[in-house]
Amino acid sequence: MSFRSVFVAVTVAFGLILGAFLVNRARPRVEIEQPTADFVRASGKCAECHARLQYAVVHEYEMSAHAKKGVNCLDCHQPAPGQQKQEHHGFVIATHLTAGNCRSCHEEIYQEFLHSRHAAPSWAAVYGKAALSPEQVAFSEKYQPGGTDRPPNPLVSKEGPSAIASGCEQCHSIGKPNDDGTIGTCTECHARHTSSVALARLPTTCAQCHMGPDHSQIEIYNESRHGVLFAAQRQLLKLDANPRTLTTRDMFVPTCATCHMSGINGLKVTHDPSERLSWYLAAAISTKRPNYLQAQTNMKQVCVQCHTSSMINRVYSEAEQVVASTNSKVLAAKAVMDGLHKDGLDNGPPFSNPIDFTYFDLWHYEGRTSKHGAFMGGADFVQWHGNYGLLEKSVELQHEADELRRMHGARE
Ligand code: HEC
Ligand code: HEC
Numbered sequence: 001m002s003f004r005s006v007f008v009a010v011t012v013a014f015g016l017i018l019g020a021f022l023v024n025r026a027r028p029r030v031e032i033e034q035p036t037a038d039f040v041r042a043s044g045k046c047a048e049c050h051a052r053l054q055y056a057v058v059h060e061y062e063m064s065a066h067a068k069k070g071v072n073c074l075d076c077h078q079p080a081p082g083q084q085k086q087e088h089h090g091f092v093i094a095t096h097l098t099a100g101n102c103r104s105c106h107e108e109i110y111q112e113f114l115h116s117r118h119a120a121p122s123w124a125a126v127y128g129k130a131a132l133s134p135e136q137v138a139f140s141e142k143y144q145p146g147g148t149d150r151p152p153n154p155l156v157s158k159e160g161p162s163a164i165a166s167g168c169e170q171c172h173s174i175g176k177p178n179d180d181g182t183i184g185t186c187t188e189c190h191a192r193h194t195s196s197v198a199l200a201r202l203p204t205t206c207a208q209c210h211m212g213p214d215h216s217q218i219e220i221y222n223e224s225r226h227g228v229l230f231a232a233q234r235q236l237l238k239l240d241a242n243p244r245t246l247t248t249r250d251m252f253v254p255t256c257a258t259c260h261m262s263g264i265n266g267l268k269v270t271h272d273p274s275e276r277l278s279w280y281l282a283a284a285i286s287t288k289r290p291n292y293l294q295a296q297t298n299m300k301q302v303c304v305q306c307h308t309s310s311m312i313n314r315v316y317s318e319a320e321q322v323v324a325s326t327n328s329k330v331l332a333a334k335a336v337m338d339g340l341h342k343d344g345l346d347n348g349p350p351f352s353n354p355i356d357f358t359y360f361d362l363w364h365y366e367g368r369t370s371k372h373g374a375f376m377g378g379a380d381f382v383q384w385h386g387n388y389g390l391l392e393k394s395v396e397l398q399h400e401a402d403e404l405r406r407m408h409g410a411r412e
């Protein structure tokens, strides 16, 4: 072999190696590095069957941050402590997954979630504390006083199990106590296989539950300046930006998550939205929360990443005036109801008289809507869906009360 041909052979060989290196560099890391047995076993094996059976499930997983970081099917699907095991094509998997399957890697977030009203209080709002352990009740009460230590909602027995299971429970199961001793599910906001912050940051994700006349948050948001800008500029926002380095350059229009959970410009991300709430707005008569000052400071700190503090203080002071005026309107209606109870004119079980519905709708629909609208930029909800209804229902309530008294007088 001549010197020249050796030179050519070496050059070609080098070229091939270099070429292979360059091609490899463009490949995902898992293909270059020796894949772990676990990865081949779990991801390769599960996906092999399931891509044929449920393409959508496997594809959602493939697009996830988990797939990119090598978190595989079995990492989530293996039985967590306390879970039922099931033989499955040579693997052992859990039959039902819970927050317990996420906490192994996201413990801190799970703990924060446990402090929130999305955990035990959500469930107790419907079914009461019966299915929760005394420890779970005591733990939640420390962070959310009165949230969990309570009886079932009267509507549960009134409407019957099927209505409650397909109705209330679909939203309130975000805090369902699980058989494995954990509470709730993380997949209501992240979905099961997408596991994405981009999804969780979309208003439509929260709107699965935060909608309708009793908690019109999505309707209010959609008509607010923020919602209008979001609809117009959504494609310019970096919805998938890393939560730990998120800035107002990524998200210059806020979504529900921005105000209630995100940590923009170095603020702390939270899985407990109560950290930024100063009033119990959902209550019939709104009172200040125990952490009123701190919580209000926390939320205002979010607003001032995009606004001046004088503007934000104005919004808050106007909204707090709406809270005070709504409270006095609901209190006037409550005084009428208390008077009927005292005189024995409406003493049946809850929801047995038309006037019970008038009163409930008055605070639960119109009252709440006025207050929520005032804080989140929904003028129409403060006015036409809110205060106008409050006025109408107050007149109706008084009329019904007079009628009850008249009938009672006639009977005597
Ligand atoms: C040989 C093919 C095959 C393999 C490998 C396989 N599965 Fe399955 N899987 C199925 C089939 C078929 C079903 C439908 C129910 C059944 O027959 O078990 C199923 C059902 C499931 C279900 C639904 C179970 C239920 O009761 O609702 C889950 C979850 C699941 N598989 C996860 C996995 C995971 C995770 C792996 C890997 C650790 C895996 N599968 C490996 C074929 C497979
Ligand atoms: C981030 C955790 C996670 C990962 C990773 C994951 N899953 Fe799942 N998967 C879930 C959860 C949560 C459920 C809902 C289980 C339940 O109903 O309790 C689920 C449900 C399923 C189901 C039933 C789906 C249905 O709609 O009937 C199948 C099948 C499944 N997973 C297969 C897979 C396969 C295959 C992989 C890997 C390609 C995978 N999963 C990776 C969390 C995960």
Ligand code: HEC
Pocket: 065, 066, 069, 071, 075, 076, 101, 102, 103, 104, 105, 106, 186, 187, 190, 192, 195, 196, 197, 198, 240, 242
């Ligand atoms: C085996 C460990 C493990 C398990 C189990 C696990 N994760 Fe993760 N998760 C990770 C890792 C690693 C990342 C990537 C973190 C990073 O990018 O720094 C991640 C990232 C995420 C993200 C951020 C994704 C994004 O778009 O940036 C979400 C949301 C998430 N996980 C939710 C879940 C949920 C919900 C479950 C349970 C159903 C779960 N994880 C189970 C390890 C895990």
Ligand code: HEC
Pocket: 121, 122, 125, 126, 147, 153, 155, 156, 164, 167, 168, 169, 170, 171, 172, 208, 209, 210, 211, 212, 214, 215, 281, 282
């Ligand atoms: C569409 C989803 C959805 C349905 C269905 C639903 N809720 Fe709710 N519920 C919510 C949301 C969201 C809130 C939070 C409202 C707020 O803070 O403004 C809430 C708040 C509550 C509250 C006040 C908060 C508390 O902890 O006291 C109670 C009580 C309640 N719901 C009970 C029920 C009952 C009982 C049913 C069925 C008869 C039901 N809900 C049906 C989503 C729902």
Ligand code: HEC
Pocket: 099, 102, 103, 106, 109, 110, 113, 118, 174, 185, 186, 187, 188, 189, 190, 197, 200, 201, 242, 243, 244, 246, 257, 258, 261, 262, 263, 269, 271
């Ligand atoms: C009420 C909706 C909601 C629920 C329930 C929820 N998350 Fe999140 N999660 C979010 C939002 C919104 C973000 C993004 C915050 C931001 O904008 O930076 C997020 C971010 C994350 C991240 C990325 C955080 C980081 O620092 O990289 C992980 C991991 C995560 N969630 C895991 C979980 C786990 C585990 C659970 C259950 C214990 C859970 N989430 C329950 C809404 C939710």
Ligand code: HEC
Pocket: 117, 118, 121, 122, 123, 125, 170, 171, 172, 174, 188, 189, 200, 201, 205, 206, 207, 208, 209, 210, 256, 257, 260, 261, 273, 274, 277
């Ligand atoms: C699966 C249903 C569901 C989803 C999805 C959901 N929530 Fe909730 N949320 C609830 C329920 C139920 C409550 C009422 C809990 C209670 O007080 O009993 C609630 C309460 C709240 C509260 C009031 C907490 C308090 O301390 O009073 C805020 C704020 C909130 N959610 C924000 C969000 C945001 C932001 C998202 C989306 C990132 C979201 N939620 C997604 C069901 C949901």
Ligand code: HEC
Pocket: 203, 206, 207, 210, 215, 217, 218, 219, 221, 226, 254, 255, 256, 257, 259, 260, 276, 277, 278, 279, 280, 281, 282, 283, 295, 296, 299, 372, 375, 376
């Ligand atoms: C611009 C910031 C901002 C946006 C965007 C926003 N909120 Fe709010 N939200 C607030 C403020 C401020 C309050 C009242 C805080 C307080 O009580 O101090 C509030 C109150 C609430 C409450 C009432 C809790 C209670 O006490 O009853 C819920 C629930 C809620 N928001 C959910 C949502 C949802 C869901 C979305 C998206 C559809 C959303 N918010 C969008 C700022 C925002």
Ligand code: HEC
Pocket: 225, 226, 229, 248, 251, 252, 253, 254, 258, 259, 299, 300, 302, 303, 304, 305, 306, 307, 312, 315, 375, 377
């Ligand atoms: C991520 C950035 C961001 C955050 C956080 C934010 N906003 Fe905004 N907001 C905007 C933008 C952008 C506009 C439109 C500004 C403009 O037209 O100059 C706007 C507009 C408004 C307007 C309408 C102003 C007008 O009259 O045109 C109000 C009121 C408002 N925001 C209140 C709030 C409150 C209260 C908070 C906190 C609870 C908040 N915003 C949080 C970005 C934000």
